[in-house]
Amino acid sequence: MIKVAITDDHPIVVDGLTNALSSGADILLSGVYSNAASLLKGIQQQPVDVLLLDLQLPDKNGSELVPILLQQYPSLHILILSGIEASPYIRDMMQRGCKGYLVKSRTNQAMLLEAIREVASGAIYLDASLKEDLLREMLVARRRSEKSRLRITLREKEVLGLILKEYNNPAIAEALCISLRTVETHRYNLMQKLEAKNTASLIRIATELGLHY
Known part of the structure; x- marks a missing residue:
C-alpha cells in the first residue's frame, strides 16, 4: 500500500485529489495539510511514501520547503502538483530532489495515479510536454555553454x-x-x-x- 499525503491550501483542489485517490486500490490517503507547518508536524507523526505538494503555500514556498523535507525524511518521494508550468520552476524543483512534477490544469485522474505509483517505485515522473520543454532548455543551455x-x-x-x-x-x-x-x-x-x-x-x-x- 502506498501511503500518500496532500499539501494544498485550496479546499476544492483537495476534494478533487481525495476523490481521485480513492479509486486507487493500492493507495492510502494518510494526511491532508493546508500549510508547511502542519505538514512538517503531521508527517512526523504519520510518515508517508509520497507527498503531493503544491509549490505556493501560505507560510512557505516549495523551494524553501523541499530541502527541509528531504533533509528530515530522505526517503520521502515528493511529487509536485502545481499551477505553475514555467520550465525554470520545474527544473529547480527536480534539481532540489523532487521525484515528479504535474501541472494541475493538465493532470487527470489516470495521470495522477500513474505518477504516484511511478515515484513511489523510485522512478522520475514528468508528463511528455514537460519533458520536451526541459530537454529543449537543456539543449539550448548546452549550446550556450x-x-x-x-x-x-x-x-x-x-x-x-x-x-x-x-x-x-x-x-x-x-x-x-x-x-x-x-x-x-x-x-x-x-x-x-x-x-x-x-x-x-x-x-x-x-x-x-x-x-x-
Missing part, C-alpha cells in the same frame, strides 16, 4: 551576420567582395561548427546562442 569554445573566424562571423539577414550566397559574395566558392566554404564551416543541418537550423541555432553578428 559551448559558445565560448566555438572557433568562428572573423570572416565566418561576417558571413553568418549576412545569413541572419537572409542574404543568399551570391549576395553575400557581392557584399563581402569574395568569391561564391569562398562563401560556400564559410557557410559549410559554420554549419559544421554549429551542428546545423540546413540554413533554417543554422539561423535558429545562431539565434539561440545569441550570435547576432
Whole structure:
C-alpha cells in the first residue's frame, strides 16, 4: 500500500485529489495539510511514501520547503502538483530532489495515479510536454555553454551576420567582395561548427546562442 499525503491550501483542489485517490486500490490517503507547518508536524507523526505538494503555500514556498523535507525524511518521494508550468520552476524543483512534477490544469485522474505509483517505485515522473520543454532548455543551455569554445573566424562571423539577414550566397559574395566558392566554404564551416543541418537550423541555432553578428 502506498501511503500518500496532500499539501494544498485550496479546499476544492483537495476534494478533487481525495476523490481521485480513492479509486486507487493500492493507495492510502494518510494526511491532508493546508500549510508547511502542519505538514512538517503531521508527517512526523504519520510518515508517508509520497507527498503531493503544491509549490505556493501560505507560510512557505516549495523551494524553501523541499530541502527541509528531504533533509528530515530522505526517503520521502515528493511529487509536485502545481499551477505553475514555467520550465525554470520545474527544473529547480527536480534539481532540489523532487521525484515528479504535474501541472494541475493538465493532470487527470489516470495521470495522477500513474505518477504516484511511478515515484513511489523510485522512478522520475514528468508528463511528455514537460519533458520536451526541459530537454529543449537543456539543449539550448548546452549550446550556450559551448559558445565560448566555438572557433568562428572573423570572416565566418561576417558571413553568418549576412545569413541572419537572409542574404543568399551570391549576395553575400557581392557584399563581402569574395568569391561564391569562398562563401560556400564559410557557410559549410559554420554549419559544421554549429551542428546545423540546413540554413533554417543554422539561423535558429545562431539565434539561440545569441550570435547576432
